[in-house]
Amino acid sequence: MFQLLTLGLTLEPHDPVTGRGVAFDLLTSAEVPVTTGHAGGVITLDLAESDDVHRERIRTRLSEPYRTLIGHFRHEIGHYEFTVLVGPNEVDEVRSHFGDERADYAAALERHYRDGAPPGWADTHVSEYATMHPSEDFAETFAHYLHLRAVLDTAAAYGLRVDGPAEAVATPLTSVPAELDPDDFAGLVAAWLPLSYALNAVSRSIADDDLYPFVLPAPVIAKLAVVHRLVRQAAASTPPQPVGAA
Numbered sequence: 001m002f003q004l005l006t007l008g009l010t011l012e013p014h015d016p017v018t019g020r021g022v023a024f025d026l027l028t029s030a031e032v033p034v035t036t037g038h039a040g041g042v043i044t045l046d047l048a049e050s051d052d053v054h055r056e057r058i059r060t061r062l063s064e065p066y067r068t069l070i071g072h073f074r075h076e077i078g079h080y081e082f083t084v085l086v087g088p089n090e091v092d093e094v095r096s097h098f099g100d101e102r103a104d105y106a107a108a109l110e111r112h113y114r115d116g117a118p119p120g121w122a123d124t125h126v127s128e129y130a131t132m133h134p135s136e137d138f139a140e141t142f143a144h145y146l147h148l149r150a151v152l153d154t155a156a157a158y159g160l161r162v163d164g165p166a167e168a169v170a171t172p173l174t175s176v177p178a179e180l181d182p183d184d185f186a187g188l189v190a191a192w193l194p195l196s197y198a199l200n201a202v203s204r205s206i207a208d209d210d211l212y213p214f215v216l217p218a219p220v221i222a223k224l225a226v227v228h229r230l231v232r233q234a235a236a237s238t239p240p241q242p243v244g245a246a
Helices: 002-006 052-063 069-085 093-098 105-115 134-157 186-203 219-236
Strands: 024-025 037-039 042-044
Touching: 002 042, 002 186, 024 037, 037 052, 037 069, 052 069, 069 219, 105 134, 105 186, 186 219
Parallel strands: 024 042
Antiparallel strands: 037 042
16 A cells, blocks of 8 residues: 555545445455455455465465465555556557456456466466456556566665676666656666566575566566556546555
C-alpha cells in the first residue's frame, strides 16, 4: 500500500455493494483450504505461506523460480489495478501487448496445468505463469514493475554504484540515481538491468539463488512500458495522497 501511494496511485476501500475498491482477506490454509487470488476487488492470501518450509514446498512443486508473500501481494494487486487503470481509451493498447482478457479463464487454467507454458515462452513473457491467460500476464508484469521500482528506490537510498564488469553492463552507470525521473521509463530500465545483474552475481558468489531469477526480453520490457504509462497517467490525473494515510 505504501508503494502504491508513493507511485501516485489511489487506494479506495472496498464497497461490497458497488464492488468498487480493494480489500484484503488474510486467511490460513492451516484451518481450511485457501486459494490465493483476486475476485471483485477482494484479494485473498494464504498466510500459511509465511512459513518458509510450506512456501518452498509449493514453489518446488509448481517449478517456480520465485515465490514470496510480497510477490503474491504485488501480483494480486495487479489484477485489481487492471480494473482501475485500463479504461476504454487504454484497452486496445493493453490487448495488443497482453492479449484479450475476455478469453475463457477456466479453459486457459485447465490448459496451462495440463500442457504447461508453450515453447519459446521466455521470449515474450516474464514467467511461465504469465502465459496462462492475458489477465495473468498483466498481473505478473505489474508485479515485476513494482519489484523494479522498489529495488531501484532502495538502491538509490543506499547510493549503490554499478560500474561493471564491462561484459555484463551494456551501458555502465556511475550510480543508481538518487532521484529517478518517474517519467523516464528508459532511464528506469537502464538503471535496473545492470543492477539486477550485479545483485544476482553477488547472490551467486555465496552459493545462493539469484535475487531476481528472471530475464526481461524486449517484448516484456514493452509490456512494462505499458504498465508504466498507465501508472503515470493515473498518478497525473489524481491529487497526491499523504503517504501516512496508508
